[in-house]
Amino acid sequence: MSSSSHGSQSPAQLRQAIRRGEWNKETSGLAPGFVQVNLVILPASDASDFHRFCQNNPKPCPLIAISEAGNPHVTALGADLDIRTDVPRYRVFHHGELVAEPNDVKDIWRDDLVTFAIGCSFTFEHSLIENGIAIRHIEQNRNVPMYRTTIPTTPAGNFHGPLVVSMRPMKAADAIRAIQITSRFPGVHGAPVHIGDPALIGIKNLAQPDYGDAVDVQPDELPVFWACGVTPQAALAKARPAVCITHAPGHMLLTDLRNSDYSIF
Structure with a gap:
């Protein structure tokens, strides 16, 4: 295919x-x-x-x-x-x-x-695209970049570990609109968990994701981070x-x- x-x-x-x-x-x-x-x-x-x-x-x-x-x-x-x-x-x-x-x-x-x-954030990407918001990893034919953060999850039994986030770079106006759109989808991660400086959530280098592929981030764009369904894989590594x-x-x-x-x- x-x-x-x-x-x-x-x-x-x-x-x-x-x-x-x-x-x-x-x-x-x-x-x-x-x-x-x-x-x-x-x-x-x-x-x-x-x-x-x-x-x-x-x-x-x-x-x-x-x-x-x-x-x-x-x-x-x-x-x-x-x-x-x-x-x-x-x-x-x-x-x-x-x-x-x-x-x-x-x-x-x-x-x-x-x-x-x-639930997966790929679900809401279609709604972002319908509203004129470009998705960089789709444009560049790459996997979405995903990063381990320093934000802890709430443990249960042996399952615990860091929150993993996916990142999509956007201009400020698009980021605001993306918050509005993805807030409608709490069953598939909902609104972003962080916008801006990656270091504030423990990400040292956007060019080196823990999972997926790096994408281009332009000088006039903000990195926008959503909670990611790869988080369980980090918890499974601990359990x-x-x-x-x-x-x-x-x-x-x-x-x-x-x-x-x-x-x-």
Whole structure:
């Protein structure tokens, strides 16, 4: 599937292409108008503590859906959706260590695995674009830059760690408008958590993101930071569960849910 043709594809068509191995890149800009989600997949023995971690940290971890243990078909997200195959790239961790980044997880799926679908800022990007606000990483065909901050999350059990943020550079007027627009979407991170000096939240160098790709920031632009669904991956590194599966940063699960379902006004 070429980059020129993917824009008109429905989420179901895109998931099928991902399942066939025809798309293994980032998903920013795909399926405009539909919700994209981050994934965290854990054994049932760890699921209760992680659920509380999400409840304690709704800004970076807004829960969209939770599966039954062992069930890879979360029909609330899409009738034909298969958690094991429908993400372009996964990450597999053993005791907190990254051991693989496969394109599907069929061979390692277990009957005790619970899937958490967490809201993603890619969901509100379409609304920003509709309002004339350019998204730099989409313009430059890159993954969104993401950074660990010095802002702590609220722990739950063994799950704790720093808030991770995504960054989009904007002129001041666009940043103000972006606050207004994204405030309508609290279920997918909502308004920014910080604007301006990255050092105030512990980011030393915008050109060296912890996840994703660096993007150009012009002299007349402000960096605008949103809470990011990669935050759980930082907490998982601290908790070190025996097994954990996530999406690779920027490689989201495309759902059949509409952005408008998550707009509060």
